[in-house]
Amino acid sequence: MTFYLQLFLKLLKVNIKAQMEYRTDFLVSVIHILLLQLGNLALIWVILAKFQTINGWGFGEIAFLLGLRLLSHGLFVVFNVEILWGLKSYIIDGEFDRFLLKPVNPLMLLIGNKVELRGLTDFVSGIVILAIATSLLDLQWTFTKLAVLVAVILGSILIEMAVYLAASSASFWILNLEALNSIVFQFHEQYILYPVSIYGRPIQYVLTFVIPFAFINFYPSLYFLNKTSGGLFHPVFAYLTPLVGILSFTLSYVFVWNKGLLAYQSAGS
Numbered sequence: 001m002t003f004y005l006q007l008f009l010k011l012l013k014v015n016i017k018a019q020m021e022y023r024t025d026f027l028v029s030v031i032h033i034l035l036l037q038l039g040n041l042a043l044i045w046v047i048l049a050k051f052q053t054i055n056g057w058g059f060g061e062i063a064f065l066l067g068l069r070l071l072s073h074g075l076f077v078v079f080n081v082e083i084l085w086g087l088k089s090y091i092i093d094g095e096f097d098r099f100l101l102k103p104v105n106p107l108m109l110l111i112g113n114k115v116e117l118r119g120l121t122d123f124v125s126g127i128v129i130l131a132i133a134t135s136l137l138d139l140q141w142t143f144t145k146l147a148v149l150v151a152v153i154l155g156s157i158l159i160e161m162a163v164y165l166a167a168s169s170a171s172f173w174i175l176n177l178e179a180l181n182s183i184v185f186q187f188h189e190q191y192i193l194y195p196v197s198i199y200g201r202p203i204q205y206v207l208t209f210v211i212p213f214a215f216i217n218f219y220p221s222l223y224f225l226n227k228t229s230g231g232l233f234h235p236v237f238a239y240l241t242p243l244v245g246i247l248s249f250t251l252s253y254v255f256v257w258n259k260g261l262l263a264y265q266s267a268g269s
Contacts, residue, residue, distance in 0.1 A: 074123025
């Protein structure tokens, strides 16, 4: 375990140095992402200015949802787990073979292949938006709540990794998965911007039990905001994000990724 951690940190260091060689490009990317996230917040404000609340959720509470999502997603992007979407290209071009030729876990090599510092913008945006929500809602952050927040962030990262890993690993069997990728992207980028309780039961089930993105921000926010789910499943869900993260990632890694590796056939074979 220590060897893997040291190797991963070395890969991060090398990639950070490489990216900082193009500082102008990095700066433009940071500004673009920051404007994009502030635009999402502005859109929520415009909607709430007309309707006041959405199913009992006000602007501050929905801003809290957005900020909470960005905290975990920002770190997710930094470690470039999004590169899993490109697994299909690695397989088609035969590039995936080089990850298998080294005596190191190929998943770690794939993820550590590149660092995306632009993810720090999402993370910082999350902090800013969460601070705005905290001010609007007059929230009090105790040591216990901060500890829970850290656990929620870690669990949320594992949930994103699990979903991306499962969806991308399907490329070991079926190369053309643009439709599946698009569905997952929409659920992650659009549906959890708002309270899951506003959707019909089918969407609620999908976001809870199939693609558990609701555990990234909706369910844990019930704990932080001291809200009820409005009859949506069970109140205990507000505390399950770390457990769901560990369970979903384990299932995705063992039953999809590992099975995919066994089914993999090199493009050169």
